Amino acid sequence: MSSDIIVSPPYYDSIAAAHGDQEKSPPLEQDIPQVSSGSVTAGYRSAKYSPAEWFSNYQTILEQAGTNHHKAQNIKQKSRTLSQDTEAAALKTQAxxxxxxxxxxxxxxxxxxxxxxxxxxxxxxxxxxxxxxxxxxxxxxxxxxxxxxxxxxxxxxxxxxxxxxxxxxxxxxxxxxxxxxxxxxxxxxxxxxxxxxxxxxxxxxxxxxxxxxxxxxxxxxxxxxxxRHSNMSPDTQQHPSSATMQEQVSTPSSWTQFxxxxxxxxxxxxxxxxxxxxxxxxxxxxxxxxxxxxxxxxxxxxxxxxxxxxxxxxxxxxxxxxxxxxxxxxxxxxxxxxxAIHNKEAPLRVAQSRLYLRSLRPNMELCRDQPQLSLEAEVKQIDATLESLKHKLSEARSSLSHLEESRxxxxxxxxxxxxxxxxxxxxxxxxxxxxxxxxxxxxx
Known part of the structure; x- marks a missing residue:
């Protein structure tokens, strides 16, 4: 039988362990038996539990183990439920x-x-x-x-x-x-x-x-x-910063309005x-x-x-x-x-010649007889005719000139x-x- 001092086992909180908390040991119980008095039994009786303490100790261990087992079962059940719920929620959210x-x-x-x-x-x-x-x-x-x-x-x-x-x-x-x-x-x-x-x-x-x-x-x-990404896609990876709100982004209404x-x-x-x-x-x-x-x-x-x-x-x-x-x-x-004018020249010469010759008659023979009067009238008539013809000739020439101008x-x-x-x-x-x-x- 060892003479070492027997101490209680370390305290382990299974619930805290499930939440990842650091293990903490409770302070040692101050129920170490007192050393017996007397020099004869000093080597056999020092630092030993009593039977009641021994029984109480393992009963405590059993109770603690049962409690830990119950807690472990509860945590496992809740973990399974939580896993199923989160899996369904994740699939629903992904869908x-x-x-x-x-x-x-x-x-x-x-x-x-x-x-x-x-x-x-x-x-x-x-x-x-x-x-x-x-x-x-x-x-x-x-x-x-x-x-x-x-x-x-x-x-x-x-x-x-x-x-x-x-x-x-x-x-x-x-x-x-x-x-x-x-x-x-x-x-x-x-x-x-x-x-x-x-x-x-x-x-x-x-x-x-x-x-x-x-x-x-x-x-x-x-x-x-x-x-097209799915949970089985090999090209997916984590991008923690992508979930943060970006600045200067549009809203669905502004996107449609644009x-x-x-x-x-x-x-x-x-x-x-x-x-x-x-x-x-x-x-x-x-x-x-x-x-x-x-x-x-x-x-x-x-x-x-x-x-x-x-x-x-x-x-x-x-x-x-x-x-x-x-x-x-x-x-x-x-x-x-x-x-016509030319034709009147001869009669005029004849008449004038006759008058000239008759003007040479001598003395009483120079008479204004009927022939004299006729000759004078003839000369006047011829002169008047010539004047008329010359006037008509002038008019004709003037008319011809006008006709030439008109032409x-x-x-x-x-x-x-x-x-x-x-x-x-x-x-x-x-x-x-x-x-x-x-x-x-x-x-x-």
């Missing part, structure tokens, strides 16, 4: 997160599809505006031809001669055509600038949508990859593009109609002017023929008058009208056949 990720993917896909649709619309609108801009440029280029035609017509008509240089209906219509073409050119240039500005706004809106679409594609990829604002801006630009496209189409149709109507008016004025010139030229030519005939007749009349005026006017007719028909109207077609004026 809820997966469901929410799926819903989020559907939402992102919807907005991504809307963004893609409006991006395609903006791209198509921009392409249509670029084609419309080319049409405007071609239409603007095509207006140079009618402008050159109208200005050339005015320049050619400025070379008309004399009284033909008149501000007639043709010139008024040509001036209207030049003013119309200038206003149309200014309108086309202004509209082309509007189209360029609209193209710029469309591209800015498209760029904004493309950036939003790209961000949503990345977000969709991340959320899709997140939704995309809606971008789409609203895009739809505004789409509507503006559609309105501008309709406006330009109508404008091209209107300017084409206006130019063709004005061209028709100018052509009609040219035709009427040519008809007037032809009619006037015909009348002048007819009058010239009559004048030439009259000149010939007058020339013959002058010749006849001259001949020259008629010929000059005919030449002027022939020159004007050449300008109107050969220069102007022939050149106007190069007027652009309706399709060319419309920019096709």
């Amino acid at each position: 809820e997160g997966t469901r929410l990720l799926g819903e989020r993917l559907q939402e992102i896909h919807y907005w991504k599809s809307e963004l893609q649709r409006h991006i395609e619309h903006l791209q198509a609108d921009t392409e249509s505006l670029l084609m419309l801009k080319k049409r405007l440029e071609r239409s603007l280029d095509s207006t140079e031809t009618p402008y050159a035609i109208a200005t050339d017509n005015l320049t050619c008509r400025a070379r008309r001669l004399g009284a033909e240089l008149v501000r007639d209906i043709v010139e008024e219509e040509l001036v209207k055509e030049v003013d119309l073409i200038r206003s149309i050119q200014a309108l086309l240039e202004k509209t082309a600038a509007q189209i360029v500005a609209q193209i710029k706004r469309n591209r800015e809106a498209q760029q904004t949508l493309e950036m939003d679409w790209s961000d949503k594609c990345q977000a969709y990829s991340f959320d899709d990859a997140s939704g 995309t809606q604002d971008n789409l609203s801006k895009a739809m505004q630009e789409e509507q503006a593009t559609n309105n501008l496209r309709m406006l330009v189409e109508q404008m091209l149709q209107d300017i084409t109609d206006d130019l063709r109507v004005q061209c028709t008016r100018v052509d009609r004025a040219f035709s009427l002017r040519c008809e007037d010139l032809i009619e006037a030229k015909t009348q002048l030519e007819m009058k010239l023929v009559q004048t030439l005939e009259q000149i010939g007749s007058q020339e013959r009349n002058i010749e006849a008058l001259q001949q 020259m005026a008629l010929q000059k006017d005919i030449n002027c009208k022939t020159h004007s007719l050449f300008i109107e028909r050969e220069k102007c109207m022939t050149y106007r056949k190069r007027y652009p077609t309706i399709s060319a004026l419309s920019g096709y």
Whole structure:
């Protein structure tokens, strides 16, 4: 039997051990038996328990073991229940997160599809505006031809001669055509600038949508990859800092509002593009109609002017023929008058000779007899006839001079009208056949 001092076993709290608390030993009980008195039994009786103490000690151990066993069973049961509950909660939370990720993917896909649709619309609108801009440029280029035609017509008509240089209906219509073409050119240039500005706004809106679409594609990829993660995924790892709230993050409402604002801006630009496209189409149709109507008016004025010139030229030519005939007749009349005057010279000489000879009669023979009176009357008659013939000859010569002046005026006017007719028909109207077609004026 050992003589060592027997002490109670260390105190172990199983509940504290289950919670990870550090083991603590209670203070030693101060129930060590007192050393027996007496020197004879000192080696056998010192530091020993009594039977009652021995029994109490192992009963205490048994009770403590039972208590610890009960506590261990309770903790194990609660641990199993807690494990099952946390496992179910974790699976439920994970399933809820997966469901929410799926819903989020559907939402992102919807907005991504809307963004893609409006991006395609903006791209198509921009392409249509670029084609419309080319049409405007071609239409603007095509207006140079009618402008050159109208200005050339005015320049050619400025070379008309004399009284033909008149501000007639043709010139008024040509001036209207030049003013119309200038206003149309200014309108086309202004509209082309509007189209360029609209193209710029469309591209800015498209760029904004493309950036939003790209961000949503990345977000969709991340959320899709997140939704595919499971407890068996080998590529998962711990990221403790990812659960902390990040600064400057959007809320679902601000996230939706941001995309809606971008789409609203895009739809505004789409509507503006559609309105501008309709406006330009109508404008091209209107300017084409206006130019063709004005061209028709100018052509009609040219035709009427040519008809007037032809009619006037015909009348002048007819009058010239009559004048030439009259000149010939007058020339013959002058010749006849001259001949008549010449024919009166002989009778006048005869009568004057007779009077002269009879004036030589002597003395009483110088009598104013009937022959003398007849001869004097004859001389007076011949003188009066000659005076009348000479007067008529002067009138005939004056008339011939006037007829010659009329002939020259008629010929000059005919030449002027022939020159004007050449300008109107050969220069102007022939050149106007190069007027652009309706399709060319419309920019096709």
